[in-house]
Amino acid sequence: MTHRPPATRTLKVDALARVEGEGAMHVEVRDGRLHDVQLRIYEPPRFFEAFLRGRRYTEPADITARICGICPVAYQMSACSAIEDACGVVVDGPLRDLRRLLYCGEWIESHVLHIVLLHAPDFLGYENAIEMAGDHRERVEAGLALKKVGNDVLELLGGRAIHPVNVRVGGFYRVPTRAELEPLVDPLRRALDTALAMVEWVAGFEFPEAGHSMELVALSDPSDYAVMGGRLRSTGGLDIASAEFSDHIVESHVEHSTALHAHLLERGEFLVGPLARFALNHAQLGDEARHAAAAAGLEPGERNSFRSIVVRAVEVVQSCSEALRIIEGYERPDAPNVAVEPRAGVGTGWTEAPRGTLWHRYEIDDAGTILDATIVPPTSQNQPAIEHDLFHFVEANLDLSDDELRHRSEQLIRNYDPCISCATHFLDLTVDRT
Numbered sequence: 001m002t003h004r005p006p007a008t009r010t011l012k013v014d015a016l017a018r019v020e021g022e023g024a025m026h027v028e029v030r031d032g033r034l035h036d037v038q039l040r041i042y043e044p045p046r047f048f049e050a051f052l053r054g055r056r057y058t059e060p061a062d063i064t065a066r067i068c069g070i071c072p073v074a075y076q077m078s079a080c081s082a083i084e085d086a087c088g089v090v091v092d093g094p095l096r097d098l099r100r101l102l103y104c105g106e107w108i109e110s111h112v113l114h115i116v117l118l119h120a121p122d123f124l125g126y127e128n129a130i131e132m133a134g135d136h137r138e139r140v141e142a143g144l145a146l147k148k149v150g151n152d153v154l155e156l157l158g159g160r161a162i163h164p165v166n167v168r169v170g171g172f173y174r175v176p177t178r179a180e181l182e183p184l185v186d187p188l189r190r191a192l193d194t195a196l197a198m199v200e201w202v203a204g205f206e207f208p209e210a211g212h213s214m215e216l217v218a219l220s221d222p223s224d225y226a227v228m229g230g231r232l233r234s235t236g237g238l239d240i241a242s243a244e245f246s247d248h249i250v251e252s253h254v255e256h257s258t259a260l261h262a263h264l265l266e267r268g269e270f271l272v273g274p275l276a277r278f279a280l281n282h283a284q285l286g287d288e289a290r291h292a293a294a295a296a297g298l299e300p301g302e303r304n305s306f307r308s309i310v311v312r313a314v315e316v317v318q319s320c321s322e323a324l325r326i327i328e329g330y331e332r333p334d335a336p337n338v339a340v341e342p343r344a345g346v347g348t349g350w351t352e353a354p355r356g357t358l359w360h361r362y363e364i365d366d367a368g369t370i371l372d373a374t375i376v377p378p379t380s381q382n383q384p385a386i387e388h389d390l391f392h393f394v395e396a397n398l399d400l401s402d403d404e405l406r407h408r409s410e411q412l413i414r415n416y417d418p419c420i421s422c423a424t425h426f427l428d429l430t431v432d433r434t
Contacts, residue, residue, distance in 0.1 A: 011406050023418065025409060026256075027394055034398065037391040039383060039413065041257040052373040057083050057342050057364045058169050064360075064375065065163045068419055070113065073106040073154070074353035075360075075375075076167045077228055082360040083169050085242070086347025089340045094333040095171040096228070097326050098157060102164070103227050103351070104323040105153025108146065108191070109161070110354040111312045111319075114417045115202060116143030119309050122411040123205040139201065142194050146316070149191040153184060153323060171337030181327045188327070192320040196292055199313040203296035207306040208408060210393050214269050214385055216276035219352050225284040225318055226277070228351045233280055236267065242348040245359050251376065262381040269384040272356025273416065274311035275302060286325075289318035305389055305415040312354075312417075342368030353378055355417050379418045386416050 011027035024040040048067055052060055060079035065072035077099060084091060091099070116139065117129040126132040133140040151161040156176060158164025166173050217238060221230030233239050240248055249270075251260035264270050278293070282300045285293065293314045298307070344366040350359045356378030363372040393412050397405060 009402060011402060011409065013406060013410060025390075025413065027390075027405075027409060029398065032398070034391065034395045037387055037394060038256045039386050039390065039418075041259045041383070049373045049375055052362075052370050055370050057087070057340075057362070057368040057370060060360075060362065060370070060373070061167050061169060062163075062165070065167075067375075067377075069162050070110050070419065071106055071353050071355070072163050073102055073158070073167070074351055074358050076164065077103060077351045078349050078353075078358045078360040078375075079362075080167065080169050081228065081349025081351065082242075082347045082362050083349075083364070084340055084347065085349055086345045086362055086364050087169075087340050087343055088345075089170065089338060091171055091338055094331055095175070095336075095338070097330065098172065098175060098333075100227060101153065101323055101326045102157045102167070104319040104326070105150045105157070107227075107319040107354055108150030108195075108316055108323075109154065110150075111316045112143050112147040112150065112198075114354075115198065115309055115312055115316075116140060116147075118417070119411075119414050120202070120205075122407075122414060123202075123207075123309075143198070146191050146194045146198070149184075149187045149320075152187065156180065156184065168337060170340040171333075171335075173336060175333055175336045177332055178330055181330055185324065185327060188320055188324050192288065192317065192324070195313065195316040195320050196288065199292045199296050199310065199317060202309050202313050205309070207304060208393075208411075209304070209396075210306055210389065210412065211303045212271075212305070212385075212389050212392065213303070214271045214388065215264060215267060216279045217264075217270045217272050217357065217381075218276040218280045219350060219357055220280045222284070225281050225286075225289075225322075226352060232350070232357065234264075234270065234276075235279055236264075238264070242350050242359065243346075245348060245350070245376070246361070246374075249376070249381070251380070257383065259380045259383060260376075261384045262376065263384060269388045270381070271385045272378050272381050274308045274315060275305065276356065277352060278302065278311045278314070285314070285318055286321045288321045289314050292317050305412065308415050308417075315354075342366065355379060355419055356382060377419070379416075382416050382418065386413060386418065389415075 009029040013025040026038040028036040061076045064075035064079045067075050121132045154161040159166035215234045215236040217234040219226040219230040220233040248265055249262050251262050254261050279300050296310050346363045348361045359376040361374040364370050
């Protein structure tokens with residue numbers, strides 16, 4: 001018998017499971033037609049930009065790391081890049097390589113957390129990873145071991161895996177010797193094999209039909225798979241430097257969210273993250289990752305958000321192989337950092353967090369005091385895209401039962417691995433006492 005859902009339906013999830021942070025989903029159908037879809041972010045604003053005002057130019061790396069316990073390096077690297085830009089300093093050579101190695105560790109641990117513990121249960125029909133481990137213990141154990149390798153990289157370079165303390169403007173407080181990096185080699189080689197097997201595993205999942213025509217936006221650099229620096233490019237022809245970000249991407253408040261929504265001027269919603277990075281940078285992947293992507297059937301024009309889990313797995317392969325390459329060619333720099341002296345000015349910087357492009361802007365005075373700070377995280381950029389994707393997916397699947405439609409809708413939101421806590425530090429407060 002064909003299921004005939006009622007003409008008026010409301011799907012409500014008060015607290016989304018298996019996402020980082022607290023958010024809700026609201027879907028409303030009236031007279032058999034989809035009326036409204038909302039991803040409701042209700043976490044209180046966290047005021048990080050306000051915290052930064054009046055602080056020293058050396059402090060953002062430590063303060064912004066607290067925005068997220070899963071991707072603190074993304075905040076540290078974007079903050080350092082912006083401050084260094086304001087002060088006219090470029091960090092390159094071995095110090096830049098070490099920063100990239102630290103970022104590889106974060107991509108590994110963050111992507112694997114999402115793939116194995118947060119998202120795979122959706123595809124395999126389990127409520128959570130603990131339940132899934134009952135039938136797929138080896139997969140879960142392999143994922144946890146792979147995540148640990150990422151954490152080990154963070155601990156060695158950053159001082160600890162959560163909110164690293166060894167990162168500073170200009171580089172690091174201390175840099176490792178080659179002998180200290182050497183113990184990471186064998187675990188990373190094993191991790192690379194595990195990551196390749198993970199690509200094959202997730203590529204075999206059953207993917208619901210979904211697609212969109214949104215503009216894909218990511219950092220791009222012809223010399224490598226862009227993680228730090230480069231230009232912001234898109235499938236629609238966008239090609240800008242970091243200082244031009246706010247000239248092309250604007251944010252606005254919506255009633256149902258404590259995070260701002262970002263749009264491309266005169267072009268609307270856009271998407272950042274793995275699908276965008278792969279579309280714009282697949283040619284810069286290393287051999288192992290490129291071959292793994294091809295074997296998984298990934299094409300640069302992939303538009304099905306459910307297949308983003310496969311791209312994340314490919315990026316874990318890329319991170320493992322790149323980490324090995326950096327360690328193999330490492331020569332310890334003469335100093336752990338370059339001098340960064342304050343000067344009055346404005347600086348911007350961006351990097352590719354696991355979830356997408358993260359942009360920082362700082363204005364400092366000649367004494368190095370921060371006068372203004374703006375942080376645009378990937379989840380706030382993706383919120384309109386998530387709602388757009390969700391609207392069209394629900395509209396095309398209204399014949400599903402409420403339980404199945406609710407499950408598939410939550411799964412679609414998890415495609416984006418939203419870091420909701422990262423997105424809720426925005427608030428413009430106006431008090432009208434008339």
